[in-house]
Amino acid sequence: MSTPPSSSPAASVLDLAPVVPVVVVDELADAVPLARALVAGGLPAIEVTLRTPVALDAIRAIAGEVPGAVVGAGTVITAEQVGEVVAAGARFLVSPGWTDGLVDAMRASGVPFLPGVSTTSEVVALLERGVREMKFFPAEAAGGTAYLKALAAPLPQARFCPTGGIGPASAPEYLALPNVGCVGGSWMLPKDAVAGRDWGRVEALAREAAALSAGGTSR
C-alpha cells in the first residue's frame, strides 16, 4: 500500500496509511513534537481525538506546523464538531459510532470519514446509505479478526479500520484481512513516553508500527 504525499487529497481514510495512531493530547505544547515524531517514524495519518479541551487547537497546530502530517479528528460525535474540526484543518473524520445526522454532516464536509460500527446491522445500514468504509470499534471486544472474517463473506463491499485494543502483536493479522484497509491504535504512544516527552521513543515505536504493516503479507 502506498501513502500519498500530504498534499494529495485522499478519497479514503483507509488508503492514507496502514496504521493510524490514535492520539489523546492533554498538553497543547506536545501536539507538534508528538506529530513530528509519528511522521518521522513513518506514520503520517494522525487521528487526534476530541477527548480533551485542547484537541481542536492541537489539530490546528499539527495542520499548520507539521509538514507531511495528515491530521484527522477522532471521537467526532456531533454535526457541530464536524464543522469545527474541518475549520481547524482536519483532513479526515473518525467516530466511534454513528447516527443519520452525523453521517449526513460528515458527508457534507467533503473530507473522507469513517463512522464506527460494531454490528452486522450497522454495516448493512451504512451500506444502504452508500457508506462503504467504516471504523470497527471496539475491535478486540467486538469480535476481532474472527468477526471481520465472518463479515467479509456476506458483505465483501464493506471495508474497515479496526480500532480498540489492537497492538503490535495483533495488527498484522488484521492487516492481512481483505476487508481491512488500515488499523488504528494508541500503542505507539505509551502514556509514560508522552508524559516524559520522550519523542525519540515515540518515533521508534512508530517506525516499528510502520514496518509491521508493510511486512509479512501480500497486501
Ligand SMILES: O=C(O)C(=O)C[C@H](O)[C@H](O)COP(=O)(O)O
Ligand atoms: O476516541 C475514540 O473515538 C475511540 O473510538 C476510541 C479509540 O479509537 C480507542 O481508544 C483507541 O484504541 P486503543 O488503541 O485501544 O487505545
